[in-house]
Amino acid sequence: MTQARTPALPYRLIRSKRKTLAIQVRPGHEVLVRAPFFVSKSEIDSFVKSREGWIKKHLNKTPEKAPEYTAEEEMILRKKAADILPGLVQEYADQLQVKPQKISINGARTRFGSCSAKGNLNFSFRLMDYPMSCIEYVALHEVAHLKHMNHSPAFYQTLASIMPDHRERAKLLKNMPQKTEV
Numbered sequence: 055m056t057q058a059r060t061p062a063l064p065y066r067l068i069r070s071k072r073k074t075l076a077i078q079v080r081p082g083h084e085v086l087v088r089a090p091f092f093v094s095k096s097e098i099d100s101f102v103k104s105r106e107g108w109i110k111k112h113l114n115k116t117p118e119k120a121p122e123y124t125a126e127e128e129m130i131l132r133k134k135a136a137d138i139l140p141g142l143v144q145e146y147a148d149q150l151q152v153k154p155q156k157i158s159i160n161g162a163r164t165r166f167g168s169c170s171a172k173g174n175l176n177f178s179f180r181l182m183d184y185p186m187s188c189i190e191y192v193a194l195h196e197v198a199h200l201k202h203m204n205h206s207p208a209f210y211q212t213l214a215s216i217m218p219d220h221r222e223r224a225k226l227l228k229n230m231p232q233k234t235e236v
Contacts, residue, residue, distance in 0.1 A: 066085065066087070188227050
C-alpha cells in the first residue's frame with residue numbers, strides 16, 4: 055500500500071492481482087483506489103481525475119450508521135430470522151418450482167441476502183429490523199436467484215409475477231431501520 059496524491063484529490067492506493075481499476079469512497083472521507091500491478095501511476099491519476107465529480111459527490115454524503123446491537127438483541131433478531139425466513143423461502147421456492155440447498159443467518163452489514171451458485175441462501179439478521187414487506191421482498195429476491203443467477207429482465211419479470219410491488223418494497227430497504235426494542 056502506498057499513499058498517492060493528485061493535486062486536487064488525495065487517495066490511498068492499493069495494488070493487487072486484479073484486472074480493473076476501482077474507486078471506493080469510505081466513511082471518514084477517505085478515497086480508496088484499487089489498481090492492478092501493471093497500471094502506471096499516471097494512468098491511475100488520470101482515472102481518479104476523470105471520476106472527480108462522482109468522488110466529490112460521494113465525499114459530501116454523510117454516511118448513515120447502521121445500528122449496533124447488543125448480544126441479546128442480536129440473539130433475538132437471529133431467532134426471529136430463523137422463525138420467519140425458512141417459511142417464506144419455502145413458500146416462494148414452491149411458487150417458482152426451485153429448491154434451495156441451505157438457508158443460513160449471518161451478521162452481514164452490507165447485504166441483506168445472497169444466493170450462492172450452489173443454491174445456498176444467506177440472510178442477515180439485521181433484515182429483521184425492517185418491515186415485513188421488506189423481509190418478504192428479500193426472501194423472494196434471493197429465491198428468484200435460484201431460477202436466474204443474475205439481475206436480467208427475466209429475473210425482474212419473475213419477481214413481478216409474484217410480487218408486483220417489488221420495486222416499492224426494494225426502495226424501503228434504502229432507509230435505515232429503527233432498532234427493534236427489546
